[in-house]
Amino acid sequence: MTTAPSQHYPYPDHPLQTAGQRSWTDRNTSLDALHELEAVLAEPAPNRAPRWLANVRAALDGLHAALDAQAGGDRETTSLLSEIAVDEARLVPRITRLRRQHDDLRESVRALRSELAACAEQDLVDVGDTRDRVADLARRLRHHRAQEADLIYEAVNLNLGTGD
Amino acid sequence: MSATERHARTTAADLTAERQAGLETRQADQDRTLDAMHWLERALSSAAPGREPAWLDDVVNALGVLGTVTRDEHHNASQPDSLLSDIARTQPRLRTRVRGVRTAYQQIRDTIDFLLAELAEPGDERNIDELRRRVGWLLTALRHQRSRESDLLYEAYYEAFHRDVDDDARRQP
Numbered sequence: 300m301t302t303a304p305s306q307h308y309p310y311p312d313h314p315l316q317t318a319g320q321r322s323w324t325d326r327n328t329s330l331d332a333l334h335e336l337e338a339v340l341a342e343p344a345p346n347r348a349p350r351w352l353a354n355v356r357a358a359l360d361g362l363h364a365a366l367d368a369q370a371g372g373d374r375e376t377t378s379l380l381s382e383i384a385v386d387e388a389r390l391v392p393r394i395t396r397l398r399r400q401h402d403d404l405r406e407s408v409r410a411l412r413s414e415l416a417a418c419a420e421q422d423l424v425d426v427g428d429t430r431d432r433v434a435d436l437a438r439r440l441r442h443h444r445a446q447e448a449d450l451i452y453e454a455v456n457l458n459l460g461t462g463d
Numbered sequence: 464m465s466a467t468e469r470h471a472r473t474t475a476a477d478l479t480a481e482r483q484a485g486l487e488t489r490q491a492d493q494d495r496t497l498d499a500m501h502w503l504e505r506a507l508s509s510a511a512p513g514r515e516p517a518w519l520d521d522v523v524n525a526l527g528v529l530g531t532v533t534r535d536e537h538h539n540a541s542q543p544d545s546l547l548s549d550i551a552r553t554q555p556r557l558r559t560r561v562r563g564v565r566t567a568y569q570q571i572r573d574t575i576d577f578l579l580a581e582l583a584e585p586g587d588e589r590n591i592d593e594l595r596r597r598v599g600w601l602l603t604a605l606r607h608q609r610s611r612e613s614d615l616l617y618e619a620y621y622e623a624f625h626r627d628v629d630d631d632a633r634r635q636p
Contacts, residue, residue, distance in 0.1 A: 340606075346617070438599055448509055452512070452513060
């Protein structure tokens with residue numbers, strides 16, 4: 300069984316090759332960061348809560364950086380969503396909503412980071428609550444990714460979910 | 464001397480080859496399940512509108528693989544020489560949690576089978592958004608279950624051997 304992400308962008312000949320590849324790469328980077336966060340979250344916590352929390356915070360920092368980079372790339376005029384917005388005015392409201400969702404996700408990650416930093420300072424670790432909150436965040440992020448993949452496929456016939 | 468104290472006094476030398484094998488089996492099972500989860504996740508978040516049949520085929524295939532690997536994992540964890548069986552046998556205070564882990568795992572397995580049966584039926588047009596949510600919740604439940612089992616194994620192992628089960632599992636044979 301091979302489930303590793305493809306290392307090669309699956310649409311090298313598409314007219315929006317550069318924008319598509321950037322979006323594909325950014326999506327892969329944020330998915331890798333989410334998987335890393337989920338991996339450390341699933342590590343055992345009893346008897347080692349401070350170490351567990353430190354790992355979760357580091358992974359959360361990685362996800363935050365990945366989502367920021369993705370948002371930065373998306374805001375460029377040559378990004379895939381920006382190109383689609385120019386060519387397909389009917390899709391602008393959905394693109395605006397996707398960008399708002401992405402900002403909300405970044406804000407949620409930022410808020411969780413701040414809270415976990417306070418928990419670490421006070422030596423108060425609620426493992427169950429932290430796992431629940433990250434699970435909720437991950438669910439929202441996956442839903443957002445699916446909606447984005449749907450829109451991109453509908454607009455330019457690129458299935459960025461294939462290789463990511 | 465209580466059972467806990469006896470376990471606490473057990474030395475690293477008591478980490479038998481059988482237990483080491485149990486750790487390796489569990490790690491291999493967990494890796495396979497995680498791969499299958501990631502595959503299913505990718506299938507779910509692929510573009511669906513305009514390519515529904517291909518999307519659904521991918522989701523069903525990935526769900527089928529997850530069903531197979533979780534069945535194998537459940538089978539291995541139910542063996543008398545598995546880590547969970549070892550904990551239930553040697554640490555009575557953790558037996559209820561072992562039973563809870565197994566029950567929850569069986570519920571997840573049942574949900575996978577139910578979803579596969581439902582998706583195998585010819586029927587109306589699928590509600591993609593709803594299916595994404597339902598399978599998404601299943602994956603969330605499976606992640607929660609893995610964390611719960613991980614905590615239990617670590618706690619039991621640490622109590623018995625004063626060793627880190629994850630470090631031992633990663634150790635090269």
